[in-house]
Amino acid sequence: MVASEVAAEAKKGSPVVVGLLVVGNIIILVRPVPVLGAKWLSGLALFAETVWVTADQYRVYPLMGISGKDDVFAGAWIAIFCGFSFFVVASFGVGAALCRHRSMVLTYLVLMLIVFIFECASCITSYTHRDYMVSNPSLITKQMLTFYSADTEQGQELTRLWDRIMIEQECCGTSGPMDWVNFTSAFRAATPEVVFPWPPLCCRRTGNFIPLNEEGCRLGHMDYLFTKGCFEHIGHAIDSYTWGISWFGFAILMWTSVAQSDRQWRGLTQAAAGQVCLPRSPNSEAHSCG
């Protein structure tokens, strides 16, 4: 009954119904496509997400670049390649499934495997380097003490980064202003403790960036000094990049490899073996293979 009503509607030419019929026929005719379509979309999603990571909206790249441990971003670049490759290879896979050439399907499987391996590498690289950078504050603290206020090019770059973070996030040092007091640093070599125990940017300021009270800041009164450490913000930035690359990438990998249903796998292997399987009729579930 429903089918006859739908057919009547289609005859009248209602555009929605016609569109649905076309899509439905495509899905039914070409069974492997939904899975490949999912790969296509997930590849695109991975590509988009890792482009966001590479864009570095938190602008913390110098922290990693200076220590030479910027492999969180290396993982992101690999994942961009992998995401785009998933997209391209899945499109190729749709073509292979439609044409049902054995060599095309085999090529598709090999390419998928290669991209899979690269994506695994990206996930692992990002995660281990995130661990190295922000599992505890000591690396960031040592880098800050060594390079902040140093006269080298790296020093200037890092000074700009820390100044920006301290102003925007209203924080001082890695764990707090006492970082500057408890340890020697390039800043301490330039500025004796009596002159200013911590960088002047640790002082609370008015909207016009004038310190509220310099003496209060120098003494360390909490109304005139930022007492929060900046590590929380930096850790959050690097963590969100790493979760995006390693965990999201891992999820995509699991989805594309494990989620492939048994029937689709059989369909693809049968096509690879040279068998062509067509549905008996557009609306039936059964196939006849010849």
Place this chain on the structure above:
Amino acid sequence: MPLLWALLAFGCLRFGSAVNLQPQLASVTFATNNPTLTTVALEQPLCMFDSSEALTGAYEVYLYVLVDSAGSRNASVQDSTKTPLSSTFQQTEGGRTGPYKAVAFDLIPCSDLPSLDAVGDVSQASQILNAYLVRVGVNRTCLWDPNFQGLCNPPLSAATEYRFKYVLVNMSTGLVEDQTLWSDPIRTNQRKWWAVVG
């Protein structure tokens, strides 16, 4: 803040005699970084000398600094005629051979205490900080300035224990009227190398 006032009020219970009181480090609320490598911030002797009755006449408080050693608890800051010592930093080798006079300031009457809660007000902050704190070791130039007049308060040595004492001097007679005990040893900060980090 109420604790701070309780501590100050305790001083007021001593009937005008400060012989059992000691100079204290400034509260952490006011001076987070204290002591530093070369400076120490102490609380002013508010209500230490004049708790029960107001003092008449001109009085000044002198702060003496001494490096902690075996006999430092009993070191004297006055001679036989009760005149306060006027030894300087250079004369005592930075407090190692005897106490030196670092700071001198007018006594703030007990009835005239600053309202410490208003330190958050930017316009009053400097005034309140100056009324509450005494900083030892803040003058970096007086040691090598030949034209320097007045009391030299040069930086202290790092990682050294110092003791401090307030002395109340009557300006009309020039004699010591009252004095606190020597403070407990206060150690200045030690310079650490960043290799220690991680």
